[in-house]
Amino acid sequence: MTFLPHDDVEFLSSKALIYELKDVGGQRGIVFPGLSFEGNLYCTNEQSQLVRCVSCDVLIRIPSGYATTKLDSFYTSPVLRRPDNSFPNCATGEETHFGRQWQFWSRHLDNSDWRPDIDGLHTFLNYVWNELRRA
Template structure:
């Protein structure tokens, strides 16, 4: 697995604890984390998906935002998933962007938030789609 840049040790420990393959890569002047075969809740057309997160310059002070999925997630019931119409080219694949953002009441807190809390948000976004 490629490790083209380093993440903070607590993020590395968390990612290792998932028991999934993951890597960091640099592409087009951006840094990305990719986690492979991340399980998704029932109701989607697939059971696992690859997740990419763009790591901004200045992370972990700078906030993480959104998530990108490959292959694109679809609901089994055929309903459209809102704010997923943009596609990101990354690592020679097309990634479905889920445009999900923190709000003023849930702002990024440096020293508190991290890849760990971002994955909590991703899990929530995936589950909330069916609520």
């Protein structure tokens, strides 16, 4: 089962990225379990202590009409925080998708940042990594 364009499938294969496609009730997404990132973000461990986080699950929802329709925002699990325990900008909400709670990162590419039929997951994943690094 794939609803991704061929170029995205080739990109994921060439980078050996682990992913899960989700298609439930008309909602589609791709989950990257344990996606590594650079940055200074923290999460809460089982003892409710804030610990440095170097990987998380990332969800990107795939809209109807993708890849001519741009990707928009992303989600992480667990909830990520800054070293002072504050939330990153525009990442304070939580939503349920595909039976899981996700931290919502409200991010919006400008129309000039998305070129239909040229940009794809390779573009958006770089955007996600940059946002996690800068948070």
